[in-house]
Structure formats: structure tokens, C-alpha cells
Amino acid sequence: MTRSPRAVARNVRAGGIDPGARGDVAREDQPWAWDESRWRGCVERVRAGRSLKPQAWPGGAEVAVALSFDSDHETIPLRNSETHPGRLSQGEYGARVAVPRILRLLDHHRVPASFFVPAVSALLHPGEIGACVAAGHEIALHGWIHEWNTTLDPDTERDLLMRSIDVIERLSGSRPVGIRTPSWDFSDHTLNLIRELHLTYDSSLIADDEPYELLADGAPTGIVEIPVEWIRDDAPYLTMDRYTGTRPYTPPRELLRIWLDEFEQAHREHGLFQLTLHHHVIGHRSRIIVLEQLLEHISSISGVFFARHDEVAAYLAGLDPGATRRGSDRSGSETAAS
Numbered sequence: 226m227t228r229s230p231r232a233v234a235r236n237v238r239a240g241g242i243d244p245g246a247r248g249d250v251a252r253e254d255q256p257w258a259w260d261e262s263r264w265r266g267c268v269e270r271v272r273a274g275r276s277l278k279p280q281a282w283p284g285g286a287e288v289a290v291a292l293s294f295d296s297d298h299e300t301i302p303l304r305n306s307e308t309h310p311g312r313l314s315q316g317e318y319g320a321r322v323a324v325p326r327i328l329r330l331l332d333h334h335r336v337p338a339s340f341f342v343p344a345v346s347a348l349l350h351p352g353e354i355g356a357c358v359a360a361g362h363e364i365a366l367h368g369w370i371h372e373w374n375t376t377l378d379p380d381t382e383r384d385l386l387m388r389s390i391d392v393i394e395r396l397s398g399s400r401p402v403g404i405r406t407p408s409w410d411f412s413d414h415t416l417n418l419i420r421e422l423h424l425t426y427d428s429s430l431i432a433d434d435e436p437y438e439l440l441a442d443g444a445p446t447g448i449v450e451i452p453v454e455w456i457r458d459d460a461p462y463l464t465m466d467r468y469t470g471t472r473p474y475t476p477p478r479e480l481l482r483i484w485l486d487e488f489e490q491a492h493r494e495h496g497l498f499q500l501t502l503h504h505h506v507i508g509h510r511s512r513i514i515v516l517e518q519l520l521e522h523i524s525s526i527s528g529v530f531f532a533r534h535d536e537v538a539a540y541l542a543g544l545d546p547g548a549t550r551r552g553s554d555r556s557g558s559e560t561a562a563s
């Protein structure tokens with residue numbers, strides 16, 4: 226049975242759990258029949274290497290704070306071939322209302338951020354790119370049209386990434402150095418492309434609370450991973466879909482408590498607090514107050530290093546291994562990390 230890219234993508238979005246698909250594969254291809262080289266090879270393809278948690282953040286800061294906004298706008302419905310005005314207007318709200326609101330808030334607190342922008346979104350809203358750059362924010366890669374990389378062949382993934390780099394460079398005035406794969410859908414080929422195209426960091430993976438170096442088949446790559454987490458993402462808590470059971474399950478002010486706990490623990494460990502936000506999710510009146518109060522709290526504390534993701538990556542890449550808190554072995558590291 227041929228499975229459509231949409232079906233495959235739904236499987237990806239569901240975390241790869243698709244019992245219906247398993248009837249399609251031969252017995253020897255069932256995961257429980259794989260030999261060790263096969264399952265080990267899958268795990269080793271892209272893996273967390275040495276921690277890049279520094280002994281000290283710039284200026285002696287006790288905690289680093291890296292905010293990010295994924296400027297998806299209309300690209301998620303477009304990626305899903307949902308082309309009617311009703312669905313697209315949800316993305317339009319993000320660009321039209323939420324981005325100016327968020328930029329005002331960041332400016333008020335003088336906090337830099339990273340904006341991960343699909344190329345099609347940038348082409349639809351070039352003025353937004355200019356406003357972000359003028360305010361000192363980073364523009365980084367987030368796919369062409371928010372495509373799922375794991376549904377693409379390597380040549381197509383490369384082509385879309387190269388075209389995205391060209392668009393972002395032209396509209397922002399500088400070549401992007403970082404990528405967040407759309408929907409955090411990091412394919413078997415993504416790391417090779419990151420290296421081939423001389424990007425310096427990724428922010429799509431989840432293997433640690435702190436930044437780390439990516440390994441490719443066991444070998445260090447020099448690529449910095451600035452990890453994300455669903456816990457530190459607004460979308461899982463606040464997303465609504467009219468036609469499915471997806472509903473916001475967390476009152477926005479409860480979210481503030483969760484993120485304050487995340488920040489306080491990062492502060493205690495002298496680590497990184499990284500946040501992933503979406504304009505069309507957090508930018509509403511009853512939700513922006515969460516970000517407002519979070520920034521008020523963090524700004525009231527001394528010893529905070531606010532930084533764009535590219536600044537975090539550049540700082541960590543410039544450290545010699547002895548300046549990081551831990552080696553490649555995480556075991557027994559918690560004392561050293563606190």
C-alpha cells in the first residue's frame with residue numbers, strides 16, 4: 226500500500242506510532258527482528274555529544290535566557306494544503322497583530338530574541354523581517370513552507386534549505402547561521418545538510434536541558450545544539466483545532482507558573498532557560514500577559530545573560546572543552562552542574 230506524504234507526516238506528528246503501518250512491513254523489517262547494527266545505527270546517526278554548559282556565562286551571569294519565536298504565520302495551513310481564507314486568517318493574525326505586540330514588549334524590556342522564519346512566511350511579510358532586524362533580533366531558518374523534512378528525499382531537503390538561506394539572507398541582510406527544523410522534524414539527512422551549508426547551530430532536538438555538541442555516527446561535528454522542549458513551548462498548552470479533540474488544556478496564567486519554575490531551576494543550576502513561542506498562540510491579549518509577567522520577573526533579577534540563539538551558540542563554540550561544566554559523560558554530573 227502506498228502511503229501518502231500526508232499520512233506519513235501524520236504518523237510523524239503522532240510520534241511515529243502508527244500500528245496500521247506495521248502490517249505493511251515484512252517480518253524481518255519489524256523493529257523486534259532488527260539486528261544490533263540496525264537499531265544501534267539508528268540511535269547513533271545523530272546523538273548528543275559533550276555538554277556545552279559553560280563554567281560561566283558572559284559577564285559572570287548566573288543564567289542565560291534565550292527566547293525564540295517561530296514565525297509560522299500562514300505556512301502551517303499552506304503546508305497542509307489548507308488554502309481557504311478562513312484557516313489562513315489564523316496565521317495572518319500572528320503577523321498582523323501579534324508580531325507588533327511582541328516586538329513592543331521585547332523593546333520595552335530590551336530583550337533580544339531569535340525569530341525562526343519559514344522562507345514563504347518571510348516572502349509574505351518582508352516588512353516584519355526588517356522590523357525584527359532593526360530591533361536587533363536574529364532571523365534564523367525554519368524551512369521553506371514549514372515542510373516535514375522526514376517526508377522529503379535528501380535532494381529536495383537540500384534544495385529547500387538552500388533556497389531558504391537565499392531568501393532569508395536577501396531579506397534580512399545577513400546569512401543565517403542557525404536552523405530550527407519545522408515541527409522539529411529533523412530527518413536522517415538534516416545534520417549532513419547543516420554541516421554542508423556551514424550553519425553553526427540547530428535548535429530542534431531535545432536530548433538535554435543544556436546545549437550540547439551534535440555527534441554524527443559517533444563523531445563530533447562542532448555543531449551546537451540549543452535544545453528545545455515541549456514544556457517550554459506555548460503550542461502544546463494553548464493550541465485549538467475545531468475539528469479534532471485538540472483544545473487548550475492549560476489556563477494561560479498556569480503556564481506562567483510552569484515557565485517560572487523552569488527558569489528558577491535553570492538559574493539554580495547556572496544553566497540555560499530557552500523558550501519557544503508562536504505569534505499566533507502567545508500573541509493574544511489574554512496570553513501575552515504571560516510573557517509580560519515572565520519578562521518582568523526575569524528582568525528584576527541581576528546576573529541574567531539575555532541572548533539570541535546565535536549569540537549563545539557563538540559563545541559556546543568559542544569555549545575550549547575545559548571551560549564547559551561536563552565532559553561527554555553525563556553520569557555523576559549533577560553536582561558539577563549545580
Ligand SMILES: [Zn+2]
Nearest residue numbers: 295297407408
Ligand atoms: Zn514552526
